Amino acid sequence: MNKQQEILKAALKLFVAYGFHGTATGKIAQEAGVATGTLFHYYKTKDDLIVALYVDIKTRLTACWQIGTAGNESIKDQFRQFYIAGMDWSLENNLEFKFTKQFLNSPYLLLLAPEEIQKQSRLILNMIKDGILTKTFKPLPEDLINTLLTSHLYGVHDYISNSKLSDSERKLLIDDSFEMIWKMISL
Amino acid sequence: MNKQQEILKAALKLFVAYGFHGTATGKIAQEAGVATGTLFHYYKTKDDLIVALYVDIKTRLTACWQIGTAGNESIKDQFRQFYIAGMDWSLENNLEFKFTKQFLNSPYLLLLAPEEIQKQSRLILNMIKDGILTKTFKPLPEDLINTLLTSHLYGVHDYISNSKLSDSERKLLIDDSFEMIWKMISL
DNA sequence: ATATTTGTAGAGTGACTAGTCAATTTTATG
DNA sequence: CATAAAATTGACTAGTCACTCTACAAATAT
Secondary structure, eight states, X not given: OOHHHHHHHHHHHHHHHHOSTTSOHHHHHHHXXXXXXXXXXXXXXXXXXXXXXXXXXXHHHHHHHHHHOOSXXXXXXXXXXXXXXXXXXXXXXXXHHHHHHHHHTSGGGGGSOHHHHHHHXXXXXXXXXXXXXXXXXXXXXHHXXXXXXXXXXXHHHHHHHHXXXXXXXXXXXXXXXXXXXXXXXXX | OOHHHHHHHHHHHHHHHHOSTTSOHHHHHHHHTSOHHHHHHHOSSHHHHHHHHHHHHHHHHHHHXXXXXXXXXXXXXXXXXHHHHHHHHHHHOHHHHHHHHHHHTSGGGGGSOHHHHHHHHHHHHHXXXXXXXXXXXXXXXXXXXXXXXXXHHHHHXXXXXXXXXXXXXXXXXXXXXXXHHHHHHBO
């Protein structure tokens, strides 16, 4: 694993544990096994590192989604795949998920270029547009559906990661929770 | 307004704008129009101030809820009142809402005593228990229903505060969104 | 009127932090 | 192999931060 990746990995771990300002760049370098100079060789400032880490995480999630979408299923199946893949990824990558929540609810969000934010939700917004055009979804604003979907996923994730369910219980809950949100947004 | 309240007010404003570590205690004191010594007279540490601010906000929200609950309505009406009161309060107290989100998604959450966390959701958990016992709600875990409700509210809040709706549109959306979540959790 | 507690002030302190820089090692290239 | 480019190092700096301490004022109790 190269040093740049080590830095991101260390930053992720420490940011989640101690917060952004609570984590010194020196500590990140130490945890990554590099010198502070190396860190600043790859990232001009600490803020750059924070944003880069966010973009990296989002890219990895998006990649996992793009693999999953074969394309020939019904809109409902597409959405189910999407939902379940997102949930599974978030549960398996808990640190990444926590970091994202922390980032999105912090003033650091402002560091992110608006076009970057848009890019992240393009995939899902297109699916939603499709759903509305084909009268699969209620005629609600796209952004609203997106928000409802996302926050539902966050909520269920929160519940699952705070309760200890067996694998089968968990799977069942994820499926059921998808049906819930589906009923909510579909006609 | 006394100095202690001024300190909380200033802290709220700056924490939301610059984050917890991004806000120096000296700046808070300055914004509040007091000396740093005064700040530390009321709050032993910065962490104490952060937690006190969170508790203060939650107390104010809970107070607003307790006024609203007359008691004789149907469970659905009770919940609607609850949901709408929470939404209205959050929209009117945007700084407080942002602070809460930032706090709950940060490592500072760990500073909060577990009994304090429980206390905050006692009111709503009792209503949910009631709903399950009277077969008004689906037989889901209480915590799950609580989480679904909360995250739905967060999502709709997010959408509303990022879109510019007229008062009537907003009111309509809040009502409609309640019906959505109600359908999701009720039998 | 006196004593005691409480509130307020703000300069001062030691620790820590983001970021720099010049020197050194590693890698790529002709 | 020689040379240039890129990667890596870590001591260093200028600034910032949470918090202390002493002095004094105001309120309260006796």
